[in-house]
Amino acid sequence: MQPNYFDPFVLPFTLSMFALLTFLVFKYGSWIYRFGASDRKKVFKGFFSRNSWLAMKEIFMEGLLHRKIFKTNRRLGYMHMSLAFGWFLLIVVGAIEAHTFAKGSSPFYFPIFFRFFVPGTHESFFSDGFTQLMDLLLLFVLSGLFLAVLKRFKSVWVGQTKTSRKKPIDRVVLTSLWLIFPLRLLAESFTSGIHHSGGFLTGSLGTFFGVFLPINQLAYPAWWAYSLALGFFFIGLPFTRYMHIPTEMVLIFFRNWGIKLGVDNPVLMEVEINSCPKCGICIDTCQLSSMAGIHNTQSVYFIQKLRYHEDYNQVAESCLMCGRCEAVCPVAIDLNSIRLMHRADVSATREENFGFIPVQTRTADVIYFAGCMTHLTPTIKNSMVKILNASGDKYWFFDKEQGACCGRPLKLAGQLEAARELVERNRQMMMESGARMLVASCPICYKTFAEDYHLGMEVLHHSQYLERLMANKQISVEKLEVSAVYHDPCELGRGSGIYESPRAVVQNVAKLKSSVYQKENALCCGGSIAHLTLPLEKKKQIARETLRLLTVEHPQVIATGCPLCKKSFTGESGTKIMDIAELVAKALVAKPVREAAKQQKEPVYL
Amino acid sequence: MWGFNITKTRAIDFDKNNREPMMEILRLEPSIRVCIACGACTATCTSGNLTPFNIRQLNVFMQRGEYQELKKEMHKCMLCGKCTLVCPRGVNLRHLILKTREVLLNEEPLFAQN
Amino acid sequence: MTMKTIAIIGAGPAGMEASGSLARLGYHVVLIEKEATVGGHLKNLFQLFPDRRPGKEILTHLVQTIKHPGIQIKVNSEVSEVQKLDNSFALKINEETMNADAVLVTTGFDLYDATEKEEYGYGIYPNVITSADLEQMFHNGKVVTEEGKTPKRVAFIHCVGSRDEKAGNNYCSKVCCVTAVKQAIEIKELLPETEVFCYYMDIRMFGPYYEELYREAQEKWGVMFIRGKLSEASQNMDGSILMKAEDTLAGKPLRMNTDLMVLMAGMVPSASSKKVAQQFKMEEGQNRFFKSADNHYRYNESQQMGVFIAGACVAPMNITDTIANARAAAVKIDEYLKN
Incomplete structure (x- = not known):
């Protein structure tokens, strides 16, 4: 006989799930529809290609395991992993469990409320194994939830000095998300208590609650509450940052199919904006926040303004574009490009041009x-x-x-x-x-x-x-008796990926010292021309703090490869600032002028 | 028709000039208020050395409500930022030019020359 | 009553003058100087503005002042440790400890390091010099370019490191304008054929007979004044300097070649001031010079009881004001010790 797998309490979950899925299908469909013809072609071509597998692998590594967050912050990584991967496993294992034990066909919500419909499954060792495993997974998710709650009250405990500010709707949906797992725990525990079943967690808790609570009366409302919490969460999801959960996956597919962000492709930008989880990792890494006391322009806030169509002009201008946030963004959102695309182009309507610049030509190698x-x-x-x-x-x-x-x-x-x-x-x-x-x-x-x-x-x-x-031995140098730390300029390092050449040069002419703040983790000098409004005093503040962090090893020279970095540092530094070209020129061993230079028809400029 | 020619005065007619755009520009980038007219910006400016684009002088005109010249010249700036780098008063000239362009382009009809 | 002791840190004009005044009031003065000789920056000044009196004359006078039995001079000495006692300070100087009932800090100023304004080329192009370098040339009686030639043109650049937010010094160093005018006249006297230009932002002739000196420079010596700040300089093949500025009164960018470019480097709080400030826990003002307890009535008192300040460590100051300021400090110390 087909057992009855329906009860009205499943409705909040079921209906909201349908609503959400319908919304997502339309939303994602409209994105694909609005892509340019070439991008649309990439979607259809990519769908059946190997790249889809790569995307799935990436979704597993980033969307579930949160490998990138682990790299920057272990506790935060664990928090995100236990919530995402834990929930994912709950669904997958729950589905297997449900299908193993369902009698006849089962509705799609069946695994979610499995314990309600199949309260006692102490039939075999096999089923008990499932129960224990599901309890373990629930505990795993709850441990992440515990960290998340902790983070809300004191973010430093999870290694974040600043966490993003939330909107009211975010708070409502966040609360319903937080309630899902404790309510599931309660509902399952009560039911297990009644039927003397359940695993090490739900079973023991059920027995425990049974001692002093009327669990017979509480079980059913608890299942309602659990379903309602799920319902609230799914209904609220499209309007909040949790939109990132499904969208990030879509974004990963799009990227793997070769769709790129560009001025002519604002649609992918919309996908990226909706993929921002507002984790706030970009806040701590931003020097405007950590060194200049500016806490309202970080990428997470900028993306939020775009998403909710708020006035973004000032925030768009207020960014060093040093790329530090991009380097650590777990979703790899093109934060710099998006910001750039939102700076007003008043040059489009200008009448004059740069015709006054003299045209000069000369032949040279x-x-x-x-x-x-x-x-x-x-x-x-x-x-x-x-x-x-x-x-x-x-x-x-x-x-x-x-x-x-x-x-x-x-x-x-x-x-x-x-x-x-x-x-x-x-x-x-x-x-x-x-x-x-x-x-x-x-x-x-x-x-x-x-x-x-x-x-x-x-x-x-x-x-x-x-x-x-x-x-090439075109020039020869003699090593100088100085120690130098190399400061990566943003545009050269993170901006262009050139980290090794300048270091090789410094190594040839001086003793290279390393720094914690190097390569991808290099700091901005504060002088960036990308920031359109930063007052001089703030720039100097950033320069001073950066210098302090760069010189902990007491190098004799701070070498850099950018005139603007040199200019920003000079005057604030007790250590000499030199461009690598200066170091090389100083180390240059004079030798007879080469034949080629003698024959040069153009004058050699001195 | 009375035998007079209505000649425009060469003087800056401060009271008649429309100062609204100037107030808006100063609101968007107030640092120009501390300019002491040393001219370092103009001296270092590539465009200023090749054309009548004199950023210091144009900003004086702007603050007096005279925009004709500014409107003609403001697009010659390449935003390289040297002016901002040499300014002894820390005036953010680069941002000022951006905002000037924004304001003067947006309020175009206001300055229709009569 | 035992004789009270005052420690004076820095034997420039302020320290020397105050020493003399306090000794004559009957105090025991210990004058501490880190260098081998007394006189501070005054030693380097060839002539003083506005009357062109030799700097040596004032120095001689000050040296006479400190030849007093009540003054103990310690050259090559620095205060290495300070301990605050109930009503006095225990100072460690050259491994000896002394007790001071009051301390007068006269640590003066340092010249702004003009190499920090890299675009001006000091330390890169040999024919870019500072006003201090030029003063040295006057001492030697010969003003020549790096190549040993008589300069056909000399340009003075006012406000180098002063009134410059980029250099971190928003204040005016006060004496550079009149020094430039004085040096311009000295060049004209020495080399009548040489053209002399002054590049200024504002001319600030704050003292008696300064304005007259400015007028004399224009009228009698034909010194030319260009209102514009130098933006950058580069070197020509022959070693001369190409300057870029705006002639703001003409409203056009201006380029000029010069054989010698003199940077009027401003005053910054001295390195010794910084050290002393830490030792005595004294406060700095916004301009990083010492902060007075009150800008009008207690100008010579620091925020720290028993520690007094005078001269260019309080604010940029000329010699006249420094001497007057030092005497004012002496009176304040006398009042303090009598109560």
């Missing part, structure tokens, strides 16, 4: 581009000129006199139209020189040359160029 900032740090410029002269390369100092800007500062201010024009202008001149290589001293310029110029020639930051000159 190597183009050297110092950059605007480098002109305010002439030691770097002079060092590079000295090295270029010694290299024997036939070079053209592109912006020696009245050079134009590279265009990246415009881009960083959201002025994409104007940036495009400037890029095109410079590009023309560079292409006509017939050079095989472009060397830039400023990482800000370097990044835009490498990414936006499409020059068809090699683009190097001077650290890479110097490394190559030394490897």
Whole structure:
């Protein structure tokens, strides 16, 4: 006989689940519909490809195990893992258990309320094993919940000094989420108590409650409450940060199918915004928060403003774009790009252009581009000129006199139209020189040359160029008697992934000291031009604190590869700040000028 | 028709000038108030060395309610940030230019020259 | 009654003058100087503004002042430890301990480190010098470029490291404007054929006969004044300096080559002041100079009972004011010790 697997209390869960699924199908469907034709094609092509398997693996590693959070913070990682992976296992094991023991066909909510419908399953060792396992999993989830509650009251206990502020609706849904598992525990315990069944947790608790509580009367309301908590959570989910749970999975699929964020693809941005779990990991890592006392512009708040269509202009402008949050974001949201896309482009309607910039052409093998900032740090410029002269390369100092800007500062201010024009202008001149290589001293310029110029020639930051000159024996150096710590500039390090070349250069000319704050974990000097509004005093505050953290090993020199970093640090530092080019120029061993240099038709610029 | 020509005065007619946009610009970027007109910004400016774009002077005009010249020149700025870097008063000129563009472009009809 | 002892830290003009005054009032003074000789920055000054009196004259006068049996001078000495007692301080100097009933801090100023303004090229281009370097050239009686040539043009840059938020010094160093004018005249006297320019943001002639000196520089010596702050400098092939500024009165960017560029480096609180501030737990003002107990009535008193301050460690000051300030401090110390 088919047993009755229905009771009215399953309705809140069942109906809300249907509502949620319907909503998600429409939402995700509309995203795919609004994708451009090429992206839509990628979705259909990708669906049956190997990439879907890769996506599933990623979902398992990140969405369930939370590997990335584990890397930055173990306690927080455990909290997220026990909630996500624990819940996932509860569902999977619960479903297997239910299907093993269901008599006849069972409705889809059956596993969720299994213990209600099949209260006593002490029939075999096998079923008892399931019960114990389910209890263990519930305990696993509850341990994570315990940490989550703890975090709400005192975030430092889970290793976060600052946690994100919540909206009222977030709180309601958060409460219902928190209640789901304790209520499940109570409902299962009461039922187990009545039937003298259950595992080590629910069974013992049931017996315990039975001593002093009327569990016979309480069991049924408890199941109602459990179902209601689930119902509230699913109904509230689309309106809160918990939307990230399903959306993150979709995002991972989209990414694995090759869909990329871009100015022309605002749809993926919407997916990313909805994937933000508001975990707040980006808050602690943000130097504006930890060093300058600014607590309202971090990525989590910015994304929140976008999601709820609040006024975001000021927050969009207030970011160093150092990329520290991006580096630790567990969902790998393109936080910098999204922010950039929300800076107003008032250049789109301008009438004037950059036609006043003189057009110059010259033939050369190597183009050297110092950059605007480098002109305010002439030691770097002079060092590079000295090295270029010694290299024997036939070079053209592109912006020696009245050079134009590279265009990246415009881009960083959201002025994409104007940036495009400037890029095109410079590009023309560079292409006509017939050079095989472009060397830039400023990482800000370097990044835009490498990414936006499409020059068809090699683009190097001077650290890479110097490394190559030394490897090719185009220049020879003598190691200096100094110790140096290397400070990764944001645009060069996290921005362009160049970590090793500058270190190799420093190692060749000085004793390289390491720092906790290096490579992906490097700090921003505070001087970033990406932040449009940060007052000078705050910049200095960040510079001072960064310097303090960089010099714990007492290096004699702080070496860097960016004129702006040098400028931000100078005056705040007790330790000498030098660009790697200065170190190399100092270590340079004079040798006769090469034949190539003698034959150079263009003058060698001194 | 009376034999007079209505000639526009060369003087800055402070009371007649529309100061609303200027107040809005100063609200969005107040640091320009501490400018002491040293000119370091203009000296270092690439655009300023090649064109009449004189960021210091244009900001003086702006604060007096004179925008014609500013509107003509403001798009020549490449936002490289050197001016902000050399300013002894810590004026955020780069942001100022952005906000000036925003305000002057948005309120275009207000300044229709008569 | 036993004779009361006052420790004076720093034997520049302020410390020397105060020593003399206090000794004449009948106190025992211990004058502590970290360098081998007394005189502080005054030793480096060739002539003083506005009357162009040789710095040596004032120094000689001050040296006479401190030749008093009540003054014990300790050169090459620094206070290494301070202990606050009930009504006095125990100071450790060169492994000896002394007891001071009152302490006067006259640790003066340091010159702003002009290498920090890298775009000006000091320490990079040899023909970029500071006003202190030029003063040294006057001492030697010869003003030449690095290449040994007579400069055809000299440019003074006012406000280097002063009135500059980027340098972290928002205050005006007060004496640089008039020093530049004085040095400009000295150049013209020495090298009449040389063109001299002063690049200023505001000319601040605060003292008696300073404005007259400014006028004299224009009228008699033809010194030219350009209102604009230098933004950056670079070196030409021949070693001369290319300067970039805005001629703000013309409203246009201006470029000028010069053979010698003189940076009027401002005053910053001295390294010794910082050390002393820690030892005596004294407060710094917003400008990082010592904070007075009251800016009008208790200008020479620090926030710390029994510790007094005078001279350029309180604020940028010229020699005249420093001497007057030191005497004012002496009177305050006298009042303090008598009560």
